Amino acid sequence: MRHSELLVCGLLWACMLHAAPQVQVVGLFPNAVVLNVDGTRKLVRVGQSGPQGVEVVAADKNGALLRIDGVERRIELSREYGQGSATPKRPQVSIARSNSGHYWVPGSVQGFPVQFLVDTGATSVAMNEAQASRLGIDFRVLGRPLIVSTANGTVKAWGVTLSSVKVGEIELRGVQASILEGPAPGEVLLGMSFLSRVRWGEEQGLLVLEAK
Incomplete structure (x- = not known):
């Protein structure tokens, strides 16, 4: 050569x-x-x-x-x-555990920015009525009356369908949500109506969400 x-x-x-x-x-x-x-x-x-x-x-x-x-x-x-x-x-989002042991992640609801608290115990995305009003959700007109169980007992609520919920590059359409009467929950909960439609699990101290 x-x-x-x-x-x-x-x-x-x-x-x-x-x-x-x-x-x-x-x-x-x-x-x-x-x-x-x-x-x-x-x-x-x-x-x-x-x-x-x-x-x-x-x-x-x-x-x-x-x-x-x-x-x-x-x-x-x-x-x-x-x-x-x-x-x-498949887009992924990794979420670090906070000092309090919870998983917080920024996202959006119908284009409005929110800070989600990941809650696998919540059956749906959930928020209080003041949060819903801030996000422009006309739940009293468009929502379905519900009674939901919380840690403090049963509460009046409205079931709505959100046009979009986005976390990182993962965006889902037609996500079910509950709007609770009163000040609770204090955070917008990212519940199972979103989580059940993505893959998720813990890896090395991170909660990893992945689009299906």
Whole structure:
């Protein structure tokens, strides 16, 4: 084999060794990002490096600025960068457990931003009447009268169908919700009417939601 052929082979081999890693942003938190690098998932704070030296330069509610092999690249939530990479087949959202032991995640209801509390014990997405009014839900006209059981007893409520509920890149249409009379619950609950339509489970201290 001639010297030139050896040189070309060597360069090709070097390129293979230094191929860009597959990088995915699967979770976003204040000053931290959950990265998935070639299948390795890790929570990495801004200014720190994660698997394969991928550094988190900055992060916001939509994505992160990462330094990959010395080059800064903007990657949105549930988007990948890498050779031949594209949007994942199934969008994922990773949620870190709070100090109180609960899972909180930003999202939206019919286009209005909300902060969800994940509640697997709630049969549906649930909120109080003040929260529903803030989100523009005309539950008294469009809702179905219900009586629901809570930790404090039975409460009057209205059943409605939300046109959309979105968490990260996972958006579901036609989600059932309960609007409870009075101030409870104090949070918008992401209940089973949403969770039963996605795949979910705990991985290394994170709650991972994945579109079906």
